[in-house]
Amino acid sequence: MEPIRTLRSRTAVLAVSDIDTDQIIPARFLTTTTREGLGKHLFADWRYGPDGVPRPGFALNRPEAAGCTILVAGDNFGCGSSREHAPWALTDYGFRAVVSTRIADIFRSNALKNGLVPVLIDPATHRWLLEHAGAEVSIDLETTTLTLPTGQAARFPLEPFARFCLMNGVDELGFLLGREAQIAAYEARAGIA
């Protein structure tokens, strides 16, 4: 995983609340056995018409959305299924952060393991972002702040261990494997052999 310290990008905005993982990546694309290449199916049923032609009105299809790495979404992003294909699709497309007022638990956990920063922002800053699609914002993991082009900065919560892993490109598996002695001791206590 690439370390992330700061992100700076124009925003793509999906002002829809409760965006579920079936919208992020519909189930028919889950028959893959790899994690690569899902970006082309991101938001497939919103992004493309029945004929496979991009819908011009959809936020990600507008020319100004090209190259954006920060997605701003309505309240409660990523609810529903545990499919990690959702953050895989978002990162494969090019997103590095998702900003919302609430992010569903399993999605947030999956996002963190794939270098996608979940940014939980206060309602006032969120409202500003929803109303200013394409605004150039920056996200700093050192200070856990999101800064608007107005210069106004908003703090966001990020669990310290998750922040450490993102900033250092560390994956949790290495950390868990390093707990071998404690795991073995637990198994001995519990009679697991």
Place this chain on the structure above:
Amino acid sequence: MNAPAHTLFEKAWRAHEVVPETADTPAVLYIDLHLIHEVTSPQAFTVLRQRGLQIRRPQLTFATMDHSTPTRTEQVFGGAPIAIEAAARQVRELESNCAAFGLELLNLRHAQRGIVHIIGPELGLTQPGKTVVCGDSHTSTHGALGALAFGIGTTEVGHVLATQCLLQRKPRTLAINVSGKLPAGVGAKDLILAIIGRIGVAGGTGHAIEYRGDTIRALDMDGRMTVCNMSIEAGARAGMIAPDETTFAYLAGRPHAPRGEAWERAVERWRQLPTDPGAQFDKAIDIDASTLEPMVTYGTNPGMVMPIGGAIPERAGDPVFEKSLAYMGFAPGQPIREHPVNVVFVGSCTNGRLSDLRLAASLLRGRKVAPGVQMLVVPGSQQVKRLAEAEGLHRVFLEAGAEWRESGCSMCLGMNGDLVGKGQYAVSTSNRNFEGRQGIGARTLLASPLTAAACAVRGCVTDPRELM
């Protein structure tokens, strides 16, 4: 000094702390039971191979196939190939991964195969106080037996395979106290839909729910599993119900349940699990079950739910709400009863157990599915299928004009060939009415097995009490 009072969740959590959490690091939590399936496991095995890792405790992981597998008998048993090539590839890959890593697999033709959340309890793998995880959000189902059970992503599937542990922050606790007798025609599905309607699809985010009270105690295990199953639809990390005599009677004699003296010792241990008097929850809400009605969803998330006799709410100036109703083809203020239905689906990890099939059959017996309506009845496991057939339930469904299939996730999610057509209305006993969940452009109305059967008979949204 008295021992401190703990909740059921707290007891299960503490018993599995390999390393407790600190301000800087999450807890290392030991996992007793890991269930895997064909869709969310392949990439985890790839990581094991890339890093040269073995499975730490192969005897604690069980594999089945359910999500992308076909339900048509000829594709399961009849020698016809699986119609979706990518699904066939996933099935083969799970077979080769389990063989290579020494995992027990209930493969496509296995007599014990079924939906992962149906077979865990059914085989006695799921037990009170255990930690249970699976790469599927409806793992919350297993909490009905007093287990701490939650869904994980594929990266975490790899963590469990390699270390039998997960890094977890402790969730907060939410007590949902349910009291009063459920009225006739109103069941566990209506109760959990009403709860989600009350607290919203993010109402449980960051929390482990414990369902409590006399209504919950009176539910059978199948009903308790329906309730816990949909905890995730309220955003909750887990849903739990304290084990009691109903739980023990359900588990006794199941293939993986302890036997003899080990059983006695286990029950003794399980009796210590219920929340102690005076233990504190972070949040609590009360629900009166005695006034509930059959519930049905009208929108595109499970929180958009109403009593079946009601009118669709109005929320002027809410564009997301309007977009949702536009997708469904509904108007604010419109009654939902009598609305035509094209498809009825009875099945899924929410309502694919024997009691669910009995309920649907009780309403269909001696009646016919309305002309033009497709009804699919899909047992949650091959064992549920055999038990239903032993009671003759399959004949009730077939004589009514419904289809009777092999077990699997089927029409709950559009990835195995069982699909609802564009613009069609499906009354479904599954758990999600998201846009496109059952097929591109499909419109899903979530309801109980009784309501689903009533809708099939009338060909329109029908209060089951009219046919009881």
